[in-house]
Structure formats: structure tokens, C-alpha cells
Amino acid sequence: MADTATTGTQVIGKGVPRNDARLKATGAARYAADVKVGKREPLCGKILRSPHAHANIVSIDTSQAAALPGVFAVVTGEDVTSARMGRFLRDRHVLARGKVRYIGDPVAAVAAIDEETATEALSLIRVEYEPLPAVFTTEEALAAGASLIHDDVASYQDVAPTNRCGNQRNLSKVERGDVDAAFAQADVIVEGTFSTQPVIQGFIETRSCIADVGKDGRVTIWASNKSPFRNQVMVSDGLGIPHSKIRCVSPMIGGDFGGKGATTIEPICALLAIKSGRAVRLSLSRREDMAVGFVRHPSRSRLRLAASRDGRLLGIEGEVIYNCGAYCDGAAGMSPNCGNLQGSYNIPAVRLRGQSVFTNSIPAGHVRGPGVPQVMFPIESLMDELARRLGLDQFEIRRINALREGDTSPGAKKGVMGKHGLVETIDSTAEYARENMTKSNFKQGFGIACGSLHVAAGIQPNDSQCIIKLNEDGSATALTGMPEVGSGHHIVVAQVIGEILGLRADEVNITFGDTDTTPFDTGPGASRGTVRASHAARFAALDARRQLLELAASKLEANSEDLETANKKVYVKGSPDKSVGYGVLARLALTSPHGAIIGVGAREREQWMAKLKDYENVTAEAIFCTHAALVEVDTDTGKVSVLKYALAQDVGFALNPLTAQGQLDGAVAFGLGYALSEEVVINDGRVANPGLVDYHLFAADTIPEVKTIVVEAPGDIGPFGARGLGEAPTGGVAPAIANAIYDAVGVRITDLPITPEKVLRALKEKEKEKAAS
């Protein structure tokens, strides 16, 4: 059948160039800030932000700002409803009411004729604050008597007020087997504490939006927001406007990596447009964008592994604490990731805890594989340690313990793990490394790590739908609510539809990301872009195909089961001369009782939800990979150079090998920055390095040679066996690098990023210890 085969495919499985490539390469793609509204330039919106990490707002005087010529609107928390908004917990107002909780909390905003006037207006707003004690670390926040960041927490916690973020109905613990017995019986126990830093998503386009209010009172928001439908809900919640009066459009988005799903500036911009009666553009400068969140959650974790002499894991015990900053955003989804401390391994006894904690730091948010790289680092560092303690090969110890079909995966209640390619990624990486990654001097080291990501589901509405209209010449127009954030989802949607309908990908036009026109979608995230949007597209295409065949059956006087499609024709199996073209059928549909062909599809959720029943955590399908790094450490400076890198990834089925490659390459670059160079430096709640000069992304010219190995072990959730692959390959980079450094110079860094200073300090301490012993 055309819709399930993954061999002999015509359109999927091919490296079809992206449908947005030409637009982007020529600079013609339109992003939110490019949108034109009417004949006039939009007003310039600007936000006044709190200079205090924690303070009561005593008073705000906007009279001088409002009187400044060229100012069209000044808004404060008084202009918004008392209702709060939020992705997981509703804990934020559009503009602060009563108090501020971090340095950068929006307090007021202005819309003015130009940027200079807007900036001057901000300076004229007088805010009187009453500073409150602030907490910045999770230890401080959890200490007895700590200043409460949210004192009206009843609505999102069912326990007495603390700085714990949410009480996720036991999602933040995973317990299985007799852990104490496992540790008592263990031949070897390894343990450690680890910490990870806040990093940014590193998108090129800063957060931007334009809002306009029609004379009919409808608010339209064009935003760099990957989830127009979530954005609509948040703006509705935050401003008290019904959904039918809000249109959210997501034009092209210049990078997401998790950061474009948090609604922040959009309702402020809408409020300014409403108050001024003019279109308003609110586009953050790089400096502002970086200074106010939503960074990857800094974490602290503690982990212990119990193993037998032959390297078999017996038990695991530990916890991870995420610092979520002043507001929850995605933090409620972090703590369940404690289950992922188990990594890619089958462990009979498990006791893991996770916690997200409010502090007066800038809010943390989603960053490529939210919560996961933080826990891959501990488990893979300890696996390295364990192998060394037992004298086992690094590949072998992972092979011995690898999760296999039927095993109980992290968060599951029983052995429901499906087929996957973990061992194949270990083996293929080992094979490649043996030939290509040998050390050539004593300052070089080789390290590996497995990576896993358990595709999240169930916490939030996570649906995706697709509508396909057949044009009168037989080509197709597909409507998806999923915007294109740069990862290439749209070409994959076009390919899936093309495969099923027998069209070339360029005969499928994609319309996207508009709450007025496209069907519901929560946007790409949690590696579900392809698994959801393309899957919905698959069902919509099958629906359209069924209609095509029915029409063709009556036209050709045949049974629709005896029909096949190819080259935009339906023909009778075995009689290719008995055929009818799509164009003819599409026009026939219009003049027949059938009506135009419209296929509608939602991701088939029954199967997915059934699977979830067997899980007590957010994990349903796992995605695995294996990393290997060859590094060289300069012992004089501590500088680590990555000489060679290999990544084997189980992608299930590469619907488009070109875009898959892009994700793998990008993930390694992303992980290298996390491992070695990136850090948002926050001093007492204030970002010290807001700008790309002082924040060190791994750029194209600093990335080493990367060998990617694509493993295809079909999954059972995505279309045609495809698995999500945008996030999983990120988390394994840091431990692979850390393990390689240990291999090179014998020091284990447990605190990311692994800067030259830290390496040098560790080397000196090691020498000191050596000298002392």
C-alpha cells in the first residue's frame, strides 16, 4: 500500500530541497518584523523592565511619558485584567501587577512614533519600588524562611506556599524495584554531583511581533511565535479578549530551538495597538532578548549507579533540580525529566526525583530537548567512570546495559519499549571510531556517550491537523497550523502528501501558521514536528486519495480497490491505459454531487494515547544516538580542541535525508557550545553578557569534522516509521567531550561549560593531589 511502504518510495526518503530554501537564500522570506500593515510605518513599541530582582511596585507615574509628543500609548499592569497567563501554570500577568520578580520583568510599555521617542518616554516613567529579599539559587529558594516569589500560589500548587514550581501529580519521581537492595548487593558504586549552566537558544531572529487592531475590533498579531494557537490562548488569557477576536499569524521564523514558544511580548504589543489605535511593532534588540530569558534551565543533579562486576547496572538513585527563574513557563515539564537520568539503559531498580524551583533569576524556558541535556551529562559521565572502574570498553558497557525491545524504559510501568536502533548506533559508532578516531598523542583523548530522548506527550494538548485541498489541475494545497521554524518540517509535510497522492513535493503547496486559516497545531516542539504534522498530513492525504479513487472508480467503472495512482493519474491495476487524470477528477468533483476534494486528517491519536496508558511519565517513544569525540587538551591553557566527532542517530526513517542531516549537524554544533563555551552569566539575577560578542556560540568555522551515521530502525508512532530527531542528538555531546577530556588528561569536569579555566584548575588540583600523595 502506498501509505506505509518505506522501500520503493517516490518522494519520501529522498533529499528533496526545502520549499523555503530559495526564499531564505535570496532574503525574500518575510519574518514577523517585515510585515507591512497599511500605509504608515507601525509605531515603535518598547518595554520598561524592572531593575529589581524582587520588589513591590508602590506606584507608577506615566503622566510625563504620556505627555511627550510622539507618544501614542503608555500601558502598565493597571491596563490588563487580573487574569494570568502561562503555558503550564498561569503565573504571569502581561505587565507586572503588584510586584516584580526578576530583573527584566515587564512593568510598563510605550508606543511612539519612533525608537528615540519611545526610549525617551520610557525614561520619563516614574516607578517607585519597595525592594524585597531576593533568592537566586535553588538552595536559597528552598531554604526555610526564604522569600516567597509567588505568594498567591494556591492556584497552581496544592501544598503550602513554597518556591517549588508546581506539584506535578507525582510526575517528578520515578520509582521501580528495590533500590536499597541493589546498592547493597552492588560490586561497584559510582556517584557524582553535576551542574549545568543557562544557555540561550541562539536563534538569529530576535523575538519580534507586530500587532494591529482592525476597525472591527479584531486584533491581529504577526509574531515570531512557533505556536500561533498557543499564542492566541495566551493573549486571550492575558488580555481577556475572546479567541474569535484574535488572529495570530506566524510568518517565517528565524530559528526556534525551543525559544519561540513562550508568549511574552505579544500581548504587550497587542495592548499597545489597542490603546493607540495604530499598528505597533515590538522587536527586541539582541541585548534585550538575551537579558530577559528564556534560557535553558540551570540544573544541579546528584546521581549514584550500582553495578555488578561484569558491568551490569543494578540500580540508580538520584535527583535533578532545575532553576526555573521567576516564572514557570515550561518548567513544570522539566522535573519529570528526572526519569531521563536513567539514560539509555535498562536498570531494574530506580529511585529518581526531579524538582523545578522558582528563584528571582530570569525565567528559564525551553531549549532544544528541554531538561534532557542536563541529565544526559550525569548519567553518561558516570557510565564512563563505571567502565573505567571495571576496566570495560566504553562501547561494551553501554551495549551490555542498552535498553532493548520489551524493556521497561524510563517512566514506564512495564516492559513496553518498542523496537529501536540504540545498539546499532553503538556498534556503528564503534566501527567508525576504530578506523577513524585514533589518538595520535598523549594529550588527546577519546570519549563516547549515548543520548536518548523520550518523546514527550500527554501534558499539553499536542494535536496536529491537516487539511488538503486538491486544485483543479490535480496539484494540492495543504494547510497546516505548524509554522516553519527553520527545521524543514514543511518540505517533509509536502513529501508525505506527495508520496501518498502521487505528486512531486513541489506540486504540494504549504499554507501555514495562521489561526484564521489553518487547522489547529501546537507548533513544533519536543521533536514532534514531523511525528505530528506529517502524520496529520498523511491521514489527510489518505482521505483525499480515498475520494480521488471513489471518483475515479465511477468514472472508470471499476472498483476503487482495483485502482492505483501514479503521475497524477488513477489507473486500473494491470491496465495502465485505462486511466483518468487528477485534473479531470478534481474538476469532476466540482460538478458532481461529491464537491471539491478536501482531505482532513488528524494525527491518529488512539494508538499514541493507548501507549501512554502504560507510562506514568511523559515518555512514549524513545530516540537514541551514540556520540564519539576525539579531543586534544592544551595543558598549558586548558583549552580543549575537538578534533573529530561522530554521531550515529536512529532516525526511524529519514523522510528527507537532507533535512535530517541538517538536524544532526546542527545538534552537534549546539551540543559543543553547551559543552565547552556557552553560558549566560547571571550575577545576582542580572545577565552580565547580553550580546553575541561576549557569548560564545560554536560558529560554522569552529565546528570540527563531524561524521554522521544515520540508522533507520522504524518507530511505531511517526509516519512511515520516522522518529523525531531535532533534540535527541544534542544531549550526548557534553558528556562525550567530558569523557574524552578525562581520557586525555585524567580530570573529570562535572560543571558545564568546560572552560579552559576549569580544565586548568582541575589539572592544577590533580597535580597538587599527586604531589601530596
Add this chain to the structure above:
Amino acid sequence: MADTATTGTQVIGKGVPRNDARLKATGAARYAADVKVGKREPLCGKILRSPHAHANIVSIDTSQAAALPGVFAVVTGEDVTSARMGRFLRDRHVLARGKVRYIGDPVAAVAAIDEETATEALSLIRVEYEPLPAVFTTEEALAAGASLIHDDVASYQDVAPTNRCGNQRNLSKVERGDVDAAFAQADVIVEGTFSTQPVIQGFIETRSCIADVGKDGRVTIWASNKSPFRNQVMVSDGLGIPHSKIRCVSPMIGGDFGGKGATTIEPICALLAIKSGRAVRLSLSRREDMAVGFVRHPSRSRLRLAASRDGRLLGIEGEVIYNCGAYCDGAAGMSPNCGNLQGSYNIPAVRLRGQSVFTNSIPAGHVRGPGVPQVMFPIESLMDELARRLGLDQFEIRRINALREGDTSPGAKKGVMGKHGLVETIDSTAEYARENMTKSNFKQGFGIACGSLHVAAGIQPNDSQCIIKLNEDGSATALTGMPEVGSGHHIVVAQVIGEILGLRADEVNITFGDTDTTPFDTGPGASRGTVRASHAARFAALDARRQLLELAASKLEANSEDLETANKKVYVKGSPDKSVGYGVLARLALTSPHGAIIGVGAREREQWMAKLKDYENVTAEAIFCTHAALVEVDTDTGKVSVLKYALAQDVGFALNPLTAQGQLDGAVAFGLGYALSEEVVINDGRVANPGLVDYHLFAADTIPEVKTIVVEAPGDIGPFGARGLGEAPTGGVAPAIANAIYDAVGVRITDLPITPEKVLRALKEKEKEKAAS
């Protein structure tokens, strides 16, 4: 059941203000020419048109124009494919190839930096023509040896080349009963010849469009075109671009009245955009718009009626010839209107012929009730004559012969006429006129006419579909392919959806007219806007409602049959406290296996098509009305003043009484212009009065007091019994006025418009005859 009741309705049947009212009243509505593309102003497109009515193109030299600084593109027929486009017949190239067929035929076009440069560039294009003999009247065109306008007619006529437009498979004759016998038995025979003039649609917005070509090669066209999907087909046909590479958008349209359905300037504009690589605006001046068509078909008709002494019609015989100008456009649909010469009456013996003829005049096109006012004028003039000959009351003779349920209506094979309100419109007009329209001096006259329109179907794809998405707060977004041309279709669509889903009309947002996003629709036309778009919306709403009830049933643990909806809640019948809100259900849908609620509906065509089987013509449902006019004739000047006017219209069911009223008032104004003042004067193919100063529309201050009487006899095709009503009330105005003039001063004008000169001439001739006798 909520979906069929027309009493006790909540949203339909109410005069809900239009959803586009505020936008239009405040000037905020965006029309095609207002669209902004990118940062630069679009180039100015201009068309070079033929100065000859008929000529071969010997050569075109564009070199000087192309070399003019500021010119970005010059295109001619050489730049287009040899494929032709056309709504009924494909007889037009985008730009003339080989020869020109009317004064105004597009020959070349330029895109330049501004209008002055574009105009200068046009003047630099050298075209060498070889004039050919031209024909302007249908008599000339049909004469033996007449110059052939389309010499390559094989593709659209199955007879030897002539100037007949199409050979519409016997659609242009209606024959039934023994006509010769009827006339032989008749007690009285009345007959006459009639002619009607070309008039414009009189829309405020001239034809305009903007085209832009993306870097991905897709062409987007924003046009004042009421049928974006037809436009897409035409541009595809004319330029040889696949549908998937063309997006047609219809923003707000400033009036249609039939004129915005012909694709003319759009492919030229697209071609200029492709060649220049820039956005191009092509907006016709009023002068150009009026000089090049597409006027109401001028007609000549001949009609005879046979009747018995008691006023019963026995037979009808006659023909109508339409002058369709140089290209077919809608002309192929004109000739079947010969059936409508039968008017609103049951006549046992019928022999009627219709014909459309090519001439070298400007193309004719669709104007409010295409082809129908031309034939209402003869039949209703003769009915008046007949009543006078028999000494019968004008209302009575129409009541005697009125088509009734079960009768054989024009074009039908047998007695399938459904229930309707014709007699009720006659009676209610009579009653009103008796009290309110009495003559007060001897120069005053009273005249009536019935009007009918048989809703067209079957010739062209005439489908309409609707998609409804339920928002997360329970409000709805509806997608319809039907643009808003000013008639208020969108508020009716919102009301129908609101009625079924239990929402207010303002809780239903309408998204429309975009081939990329909305489902297929051919646009409003033939009084089908409400019958189709609202009907499709009804089925889509029922589909969404079914899903809502299913979800609610599981939530409330009840059977969905036991559930009712009101105030955005689903509740158990008899237990209003057992309820669940739409918002809750909409969010539940997202997190349940169901997926977001999307209702899809197409107009239920089975019933419609089944009905068509009984017809050999394009008539399926009839819409009837009765007109009465009280006029005064100034016998010194011939000037006719309309003192009072009454119109009783069977609207089936007034889904929105406010918009229905607007259609009725507008139709009378439209008809008065046709009757008394409007004419596009064409001399040897050249329009002599292109401009609204020399063309006399009936403006608001010249319209008399109009009494409208709404009759509601539910039809069986439209939603909730609604009938189309935009066109039917137009055709009866001219005969009612002509009959009133006869009543006043005893002269019968059979040649529209009834100008003072014609009245005066007739009065003088009458006096001359009187004097002679």
C-alpha cells in the same frame, strides 16, 4: 431540530448588522489596490489597447518602450502561451496574438516606476495593424459573407465557422406543446419586437489587481475578482502556470453586480510581475474600466403571445439575440435565457429560441441577473398589452396565468415546479397599490410587472464548501472561498453557523477568498451566494455540532441524542444543570483522541442534481416578485418621473432582513437606471461615454420612495428555505415603468432606456397618427 426550524430562531431571521459594516464605514476595509507588498511601492502596470475594432497585428516594436528609463517590463502576445482562456469558451489570449477583435483589445502592457513613465512607455510601442472589415450589430455579424471574428472556431463550435457564439447543445431552444395550434386557436394574439441597451455594473471600485512573484516562483494575485478559484484557473490557462504555483486572493470587493467574475487584467499583471521581478499594480481608471466591457449584453427580441378570451395564455413564440461583443465570457450562458421569455407564467405551448452572436463591439459580460432583464421587458410589456386588449385587470391576468406548484416551469421537461410565493407577491402588491398608488392627474400612470429568475445551475462547476474550526474558547472560525462583494453574504454565513452551533454571529469569524487557505468556491453569482455558501456553512456547522455532542456525550455520560446546545454549552435535555461549556469541549478535543473540532461541509448537491435531471434548461428553482410603479410623464419634455414604487419579493426565508432589504432597495435602483437613464453608447465599436458624468446612474437622491414587501414562501434548495434574491427584482423594473408610461400617455416604448427623447418622439408620432386618422 436546530438546523431546520425557521420559527423561534436565535440568530437567523434577525437583522444582525453586517460584519464588514464597521470596516467599510470607517474606510478601514482593504481592497485589492490597497494591498502592500514588501517595502517598495508596486510598479505601475498599464495596458496598450487596440484602436481598431478588427485588425491583424502585422508587427509590434517594443524596443523604444523597453529602453525608456524606469520601465521594468514590456510584454506582448509573444510572451504568452498559445493556450487560450475563457469562462465558458476558451477564446481569449492574455494579450492579443495575431489579431485584435475590438477597440480595447489588450495588445501590450508595461510595468514602470510610476504612472507617467508607464504612459510614456505605452506611447513608444509601435504596432502595425492591417485593418479588417468589422461587424458591430448582430444582423451584420450573421449576414452571409460577414467578416469572421473568430476564424479558428473549431474548438468551441461544432458547426462551420460563423459568428454564432458557441453551439450550446440545444440549450438555446425551448420547445413544448403544439405552438402552431395554440396560435391558430387563440382569441387574441399580441406581439412585438424589443431591444435593450448595454449598461455597466456600476461598481464603485474599478477593476484592480496587484501581482507579485515570490523567489520560490509562486505568483500571488490580489484582485477585485469575486471568484479567486476561477481566477486561478484562468491565469493558469492563460499563462501556462500550474495551479499550485498561483495563489489568488480576493480582498474586500467594492461592488460586483456580475462584473467582477471575468478575469481580464489579472494574468497581464501577473505576466508583468514575472517579467519585471517586482510587484505590479494594475488598476483601471474609471474611463478605461468603462471603455473595455463587460457590459450587459445588448439584445433584440421578438415575441408573440396567444391567449384565450378569458386571458389564459395558450402559446408563446419568439426569440432573443444577444450581442456578446468580441469574446464569449458569459455569453454562452445567455442564450438559454430564451426560456425566461416565458416569464412567470404557465404556458402550455412554447417555442423559444436564443442566440449569442460575436461582433467587433466591446465584450459583454455578466450584469445582475445576466440575460434576464432583457427578456422580462418583452414578456411583461406584452402581458400589459394583452390585459388592455382583453379589458382585464393587470394583476388579475398575471394571477390567472401565474406559475403554480406542480406546473412546468421554463426549461423544465415536466411539472416539477416547487412551492413559491408568486401569487402572494401579486396579491400583496395589489393590496398595497390599491391604498397607496392612486393616480392624481391625467399625466400619471400606473404599471406593474412580475419578475422571475430561475436560479442557474449545471453549466459550470458551482460548488461551495465551508470549513469550520472551533476555537479553544468555543467561538468559531469559518473558512469560505466566497469573497464579500458587498452584498452581505458573510454575515449570513456567520448567522447560519451561529444558529446551528448556538453562537452569536459575532462569535463566528469569517475568513474568505484565498485559494491557499479557503475551500473551493466559485464566488457569488446567479443569486447563489446565500443558497450555496450559507448552505455549505450549514452542513459544516452540523458536522462540527455532531462532534461537539459526541464529546459532550462522553463527558456528561449521556447519549448524544439526549443533548441540546445553548449559550455555548451542551446540556442534557431536561437537566440544564448537567452541562459542559464549548470551551471545555474544544480543549478536551485537543487532548483526547478526537483532535480539534473541524467541521467540513459542502452544499448538499444530491437533491439539487436530482432536481436538475427534470430540466433541460438551466432553471431549477424560481424566484418571483411583483413590481408596481406610479409615474408622471412631462409631455412637453418627455421626462418620466417615478413617483412611487412597490416591490413584493418572495425571499423564501429572510436569513437577515437587513441585508435582504438592502438587496431589494438596490435592485430597484439598478432597474430604474436600466429602464430610464443608463446606456453605454457605442459608436462603431467605440464607447462614447466612458465616465460617470456622461453615464447616468440612478443615484440615491433620484430614487423615489420604494415600498418593499417581503414574502416568505420557503424554497427547497437554500438553507432554511432561503432563496437567492440579489438578481430577480432587477428585471421587472423596466417593464413596470414602460407599462406605467403607457398607462399615463398611451405610448409604448420597446427600446431601452426610455429616455425623454424617445418618449417625446413617440408622443409626437402618436399625435401625428391621431391627426392622420
